[in-house]
Amino acid sequence: MDNYISALHTDKYQITMMYAHFKNGSHLNWRAFDLYFRNLPFGNGYVVAAGLERAIKYLENLHFSKEDIAYLKTLDENFDPAFYDLLRNFRFTGNIYALPEGTITFPGVPMLRAEGPIMELQLIETALLNFIGFQSLIATKAARIRHVAQSDQLMEFGTRRAQEKDAAVWGARATYIAGFDSTSNTLAGKKFGIPTSGTHAHAWIQDFPSELDAFRAYAKAFPDQCVLLVDTYDTLRSGLPNAIKVGLELEEQGKTLKGIRIDSGDLAYLSKQARKMLDNAGLTETKIIASSDLDEFTILNLKSQNAKVDSWGVGTKVITAHDKPALGAVYKMVSRYENRKWEPTIKISSNPAKVTTPERKNVYRILDQKNKAHGDLLTLVDEEIDESKPLTLFHPVHTFRRKKIKGFKAVPLLKNIFQNGKLVYQLPSLDEIRSYHREQLSQFWEEYLRILNPEEYHVNMSDKLWKTKRDMIQKVYQMIKMENGEA
Numbered sequence: 001m002d003n004y005i006s007a008l009h010t011d012k013y014q015i016t017m018m019y020a021h022f023k024n025g026s027h028l029n030w031r032a033f034d035l036y037f038r039n040l041p042f043g044n045g046y047v048v049a050a051g052l053e054r055a056i057k058y059l060e061n062l063h064f065s066k067e068d069i070a071y072l073k074t075l076d077e078n079f080d081p082a083f084y085d086l087l088r089n090f091r092f093t094g095n096i097y098a099l100p101e102g103t104i105t106f107p108g109v110p111m112l113r114a115e116g117p118i119m120e121l122q123l124i125e126t127a128l129l130n131f132i133g134f135q136s137l138i139a140t141k142a143a144r145i146r147h148v149a150q151s152d153q154l155m156e157f158g159t160r161r162a163q164e165k166d167a168a169v170w171g172a173r174a175t176y177i178a179g180f181d182s183t184s185n186t187l188a189g190k191k192f193g194i195p196t197s198g199t200h201a202h203a204w205i206q207d208f209p210s211e212l213d214a215f216r217a218y219a220k221a222f223p224d225q226c227v228l229l230v231d232t233y234d235t236l237r238s239g240l241p242n243a244i245k246v247g248l249e250l251e252e253q254g255k256t257l258k259g260i261r262i263d264s265g266d267l268a269y270l271s272k273q274a275r276k277m278l279d280n281a282g283l284t285e286t287k288i289i290a291s292s293d294l295d296e297f298t299i300l301n302l303k304s305q306n307a308k309v310d311s312w313g314v315g316t317k318v319i320t321a322h323d324k325p326a327l328g329a330v331y332k333m334v335s336r337y338e339n340r341k342w343e344p345t346i347k348i349s350s351n352p353a354k355v356t357t358p359e360r361k362n363v364y365r366i367l368d369q370k371n372k373a374h375g376d377l378l379t380l381v382d383e384e385i386d387e388s389k390p391l392t393l394f395h396p397v398h399t400f401r402r403k404k405i406k407g408f409k410a411v412p413l414l415k416n417i418f419q420n421g422k423l424v425y426q427l428p429s430l431d432e433i434r435s436y437h438r439e440q441l442s443q444f445w446e447e448y449l450r451i452l453n454p455e456e457y458h459v460n461m462s463d464k465l466w467k468t469k470r471d472m473i474q475k476v477y478q479m480i481k482m483e484n485g486e487a
């Protein structure tokens, strides 16, 4: 089963905590956890949520196989045999609320909330962080590249440099969500229906006595979609003249040379020269593709040099999220179900940004009448927002920073994905996810979207949530004072 991911894809401490809860009799107690990140990667203004589909497939199929249990028996922990019986019948039975893939999101906003028996919630933490953290990171990097490439074509070329197979395949999907047009990975094409594209490598040219022979043979094999790599020997003195010869031969057959690819050298200078040479030969329809260690900065810079590039092949730097290896997402307990009601719980830190925000929350995007976003609002789950009254948004850290908004829409962002272990969410198609992502982007002013020093978008808290957090912090300090005999 291609989508099955073993329940052992977790950190060992989750299993030892499950066991300790079992011995303690607390394993079935319901709790709630939020999954979120604290800092924006790449200096970007936002993150693109991705990874939910994989998380859903994982949760749907989650169980311990006979082999998994046999393996656990080999560990030194010497678990009570009754624990294995529990694992034999293990399934995910909780609730999941999550941001759909493609959603634009921000630090401190729950991308996912899990509610359920504590032993299930512990087990799934690692895999959820793994899938959502990685795929959101790649989607965000890809969104930056899409932003600077404007309407140019973007081809994902990263598999050979990716952190192994899953990263290549799911990474390709993440780039597609964020607006890449195609991938070179044919498995990602088959698995997700992403358009595949590609040219050819230097090895093709090297395998022939001359570059011209190589180009002719390639054109013969692909007369309708021939793209020639022109930098094997000398781009302007050999690659381009030979490509033009073959292009004109194709014209005689009523065909068009689809493109040339430049993979080294000064891409601005070479692409401008190439455009002139192709145009002078009448090959005005032939596109120019550039590749060579590209990212958002080189593409932006090349565009500012008026590079004549129609299509960009981007590999290493997008698929490895080159300048930021992890999103740093976390999964924190926010509420405990005790005596038939949910009660808040908190984790304190000397770093204010690391103090968790207690309670189960809703996330709203506050849109004005022109569908532009003014901030996100976190509320308690049972709070109602009255759209007919003005809303005061205030910054949770700088509480004096207030903004009043009238005539707004409060759009709830978290969707119910699982209810009591049952999938209740209709998975969108990949193209629906891509267009939802584009629609999400259209809600933001350019100031939030630029790749360098974007404006900070505000995530606000409702009064009730803010007070809950403040009261919890006080309660914890009070408890510490009592324990130290200071109160």
Ligand SMILES: Nc1ncnc2c1ncn2[C@@H]1O[C@H](COP(=O)(O)OP(=O)(O)OP(=O)(O)O)[C@@H](O)[C@H]1O
Binding pocket: 263, 264, 265, 266, 267, 268, 269, 291, 292, 293, 294, 298, 301, 302, 305
């Ligand atoms: N005009 C330009 N302005 C800014 N950066 C450029 C320009 N042209 C190319 N680059 C970038 O400069 C880097 C050049 O990489 P590198 O020094 O490895 O050389 P190369 O030309 O790709 O040669 P090779 O592939 O043969 O090693 C790449 O990241 C490329 O995208």
Ligand SMILES: O=P(O)(O)OC[C@H]1O[C@H](OP(=O)(O)OP(=O)(O)O)[C@H](O)[C@@H]1O
Binding pocket: 157, 158, 160, 161, 201, 263, 291, 292, 293, 294, 313, 314, 315, 316, 317
């Ligand atoms: O540069 P990236 O963004 O990673 O794009 C993928 C690279 O992969 C290929 O190179 P190849 O593996 O042949 O090696 P190269 O670096 O020598 O071109 C291709 O020619 C690109 O240069």
Ligand SMILES: O=C(O)c1cccnc1
Binding pocket: 157, 158, 184, 197, 198, 199, 200, 201, 291, 313, 315
């Ligand atoms: O199709 C290409 O040109 C290609 C694919 C992967 C990596 N580099 C180039």
